[in-house]
Amino acid sequence: xxxxxxxxxxxxxxxxxxxxxxxxxxxxxxxxxxxxxxxxxxxxxxxxxxxxxxxxxxxxxxxxxxxxxxxxxxxxxxxxxxxxxxxxxxxxxxxxxxxxxxxxxxxxxxxxxxxxxxxxxxxxxxxxxxxxxxxxxxxxxxxxxxxxxxxxxxxxxxxxxxxxxxxxxxxxxxxxxxxxxxxxxxxxxxxxxxxxxxxxxxxxxxxxxxxxxxxxxxxxxxxxxxxxxxxxxxxxxxxxxxxxxxxxxxxxxxxxxxxxxxxxxxxxxxxxxxxxxxxxxxxxxxxxxxxxxxxxxxxxxxxxxxxxxxxxxxxxxxxxxxxxxxxxxxxxxxxxxxxxxxxxxxxxxxxxxxxxxxxxxxxxxxxxxxxxxxxxxx
Amino acid sequence: xxxxxxxxxxxxxxxxxxxxxxxxxxxxxxxxxxxxxxxxxxxxxxxxxxxxxxxxxxxxxxxxxxxxxxxxxxxxxxxxxxxxxxxxxxxxxxxxxxxxxxxxxx
Numbered sequence: 001x002x003x004x005x006x007x008x009x010x011x012x013x014x015x016x017x018x019x020x021x022x023x024x025x026x027x028x029x030x031x032x033x034x035x036x037x038x039x040x041x042x043x044x045x046x047x048x049x050x051x052x053x054x055x056x057x058x059x060x061x062x063x064x065x066x067x068x069x070x071x072x073x074x075x076x077x078x079x080x081x082x083x084x085x086x087x088x089x090x091x092x093x094x095x096x097x098x099x100x101x102x103x104x105x106x107x108x109x110x111x112x113x114x115x116x117x118x119x120x121x122x123x124x125x126x127x128x129x130x131x132x133x134x135x136x137x138x139x140x141x142x143x144x145x146x147x148x149x150x151x152x153x154x155x156x157x158x159x160x161x162x163x164x165x166x167x168x169x170x171x172x173x174x175x176x177x178x179x180x181x182x183x184x185x186x187x188x189x190x191x192x193x194x195x196x197x198x199x200x201x202x203x204x205x206x207x208x209x210x211x212x213x214x215x216x217x218x219x220x221x222x223x224x225x226x227x228x229x230x231x232x233x234x235x236x237x238x239x240x241x242x243x244x245x246x247x248x249x250x251x252x253x254x255x256x257x258x259x260x261x262x263x264x265x266x267x268x269x270x271x272x273x274x275x276x277x278x279x280x281x282x283x284x285x286x287x288x289x290x291x292x293x294x295x296x297x298x299x300x301x302x303x304x305x306x307x308x309x310x311x312x313x314x315x316x317x318x319x320x321x322x323x324x325x326x327x328x329x330x331x332x333x334x335x336x337x338x339x340x341x342x343x344x345x346x347x348x349x350x351x352x353x354x355x356x357x358x359x360x361x362x363x364x365x366x367x368x369x370x371x372x373x374x375x376x377x378x
Numbered sequence: 379x380x381x382x383x384x385x386x387x388x389x390x391x392x393x394x395x396x397x398x399x400x401x402x403x404x405x406x407x408x409x410x411x412x413x414x415x416x417x418x419x420x421x422x423x424x425x426x427x428x429x430x431x432x433x434x435x436x437x438x439x440x441x442x443x444x445x446x447x448x449x450x451x452x453x454x455x456x457x458x459x460x461x462x463x464x465x466x467x468x469x470x471x472x473x474x475x476x477x478x479x480x481x482x483x484x
Contacts, residue, residue: 023422024451030478157459157481190484193381194456196449203452205481340422 002063005043006070013039014074014082023340026080026201036085047087047110051095054110061239061298068240069291072247075343078350079201081244091116092236093163093179093229097220105161105181117162119150119182119207120230126152127363129165130174130227135209137166137178143213144168144180146188150207157191157205159184164209169224179226181218188212198349234359238311239301241358242294242318246287248347249322253283255342256329270332279328286321293317309371316364319354326351381460381483387412387441394442395433400426403446404453407439407471414461415439416471419454438471459483 013036017028028036040046048067050056059067071081094106094116108114125132135148146166156162161183169176182189188210195204221229257280260271270276294314300307330337330344337344355361383406388394390407405428407416416439420431428444435442447453458476462468463483 022451026451027479030475155481157483158479191482193483194452194459196447196452196456200451203455 002045002059003066003070006045006067007073009039009043010070010073010077010082018075023075023343023346024200026076026083028083028085033083033085036082037087040086045086049088049092050110054095054106061301062295065239065243065294065298068243069247069250072244073251075346076201077251078244078248078347078354079199081247087112091118091163093118093220093233094181096229097181100217101181101220108160114160115155115158117153117156117159118233119153119156119162119164121150121152123149123151127360129230130177133165133167133177135164135166137168137180137214139168139216140213142216144178144216144219146180146182146209146212146214148209152195152204153207154202154204156184156207157194163220163229164214165226165230168226171224174227174231175224177226177230178223179220179229180214181220182212182214186212186214197353199353200346200350235308235311236301238315238358239294239297239307241354242290242297242311242314245318245322245351245354246290246294248351249283249287249290249318249325252326252329252344252347253280253287255344256280256283256332260332276332279332283325283328286325290314290318290321309368312359312364312367312371315358316361316368319351320361323351323355381456382464383443383445383457385443385445387443390432390436390439390442392436395429395436398427398429398432398444399446400429401446402448402450403428403444404450404457405432405442405444406457407435407469408441408443410440412441414469416469417454417457417461418472419450421450455480456483 017032037046045057047056048059048064052058068081071086072078076083091109094102094109097106105114105116109116120129122132122134124134135146135150137144137146146164148166161181164180164182165177166180167176168178189212190208190210192206192208195206197204260276260280261269263270293310297307297310297314300310326344326347330348333342333344336342339345383404387408402420402422404417404419406414408414418431420428424430432442445453458468458472459481460483468477
């Protein structure tokens with residue numbers, strides 16, 4: 001029922017609206033955005049992802065995953081599903097914050113009064129953050145002094161605060177990383193530039209910290225235990241990330257099936273050609289594999305069982321499978337497939353990032369191997 | 379990578395605009411002192427890309443410069459933010475709706 005409501009909303013409200021928008025936009029005109037947010041609130045679905053105790057709807061991970069598969073079924077859907085009119089959960093790590101931090105950052109974020117960013121990746125690497133983090137924080141009285149930089153950070157230029165991970169001990173591994181809540185108006189905090197990528201939505205930025213003083217009270221969790229905060233997000237986030245890929249693949253395939261039946265070549269519809277039929281068959285297989293893998297990970301999460309391996313498999317299967325689906329659909333559409341008149345070129349560009357973001361395919365295989373072999377691979 | 383647009387200024391005249399490519403990209407309009415008064419982009423909805431967009435500005439500035447890029451949206455936002463970082467204000471001819479929700483560089 002909820003999934004059908006979201007499907008209808010995407011098809012009747014979002015897709016028609018996109019016809020008049022710039023094909024690369026990630027924002028709705030303010031009046032349209034407010035109108036659609038009101039509709040979502042009336043549906044009781046605003047703030048998806050916010051735990052019920054903080055005012056969000058009571059939804060399990062399987063339902064959330066099915067909804068995420070619907071929400072991405074439009075041109076901007078991969079990185080701007082429904083243009084954000086369903087609201088966000090903010091930074092989930094703040095649910096673990098102490099009460100003073102929640103008052104200062106979490107509650108204003110849930111009320112839509114503040115925005116945050118997540119600052120983990122550095123120029124020295126993103127797949128192995130425990131070792132790659134070179135940003136340093138040194139204790140000085142009641143403050144920490146942070147120096148270093150981050151890259152590929154979304155939303156930092158518009159944020160009021162961010163979670164910044166920095167090394168706080170000589171320990172080179174996971175044990176020496178701490179998470180700080182940093183106000184973006186702190187002296188020494190700089191957003192140096194936009195990092196232009198294949199992605200049209202939610203551009204990334206490069207940050208620099210120069211003798212940035214952060215109060216000790218802004219340590220999130222415990223000193224030297226920040227990596228667990230980052231790691232928890234990385235595993236859990238892979239499920240909706242996979243669902244977004246699947247939604248785009250479903251929509252792309254739907255368009256390709258329609259087109260193959262009406263487009264004629266040499267006197268017959270494309271759909272009558274075996275080469276095209278096999279592309280559509282392969283699309284269907286890729287989509288089904290990804291759907292079941294992702295729903296299994298979501299189900300394990302709901303049951304409270306370990307799901308790290310399944311989430312890694314879902315992310316691997318969904319991001320690689322959906323990339324193949326979009327590529328085949330583009331091929332079926334021929335020249336039109338690469339124009340900005342159709343959504344495939346945007347999906348094609350943005351889907352390429354999905355095989356790298358939230359841990360590249362190689363890291364997912366590493367995680368799966370580690371689970372199979374029962375030990376940490378070095 | 380240089381954040382600011384550093385292409386040479388060109389007099390904003392019909393013949394120069396007519397010679398522009400029909401590609402996607404960003405542009406700046408300047409007054410007679412070469413002070414930037416508008417930062418815009420030619421997106422996918424522009425019939426003839428930069429040529430179409432610049433032709434709308436023929437009588438509203440003295441100079442222009444362009445940068446061809448398919449990342450026209452993020453580049454446009456970056457140029458606006460960079461202008462604010464360097465000058466402390468936005469170009470006078472950019473409307474409030476173009477600046478809504480803009481971030482900041484520092």
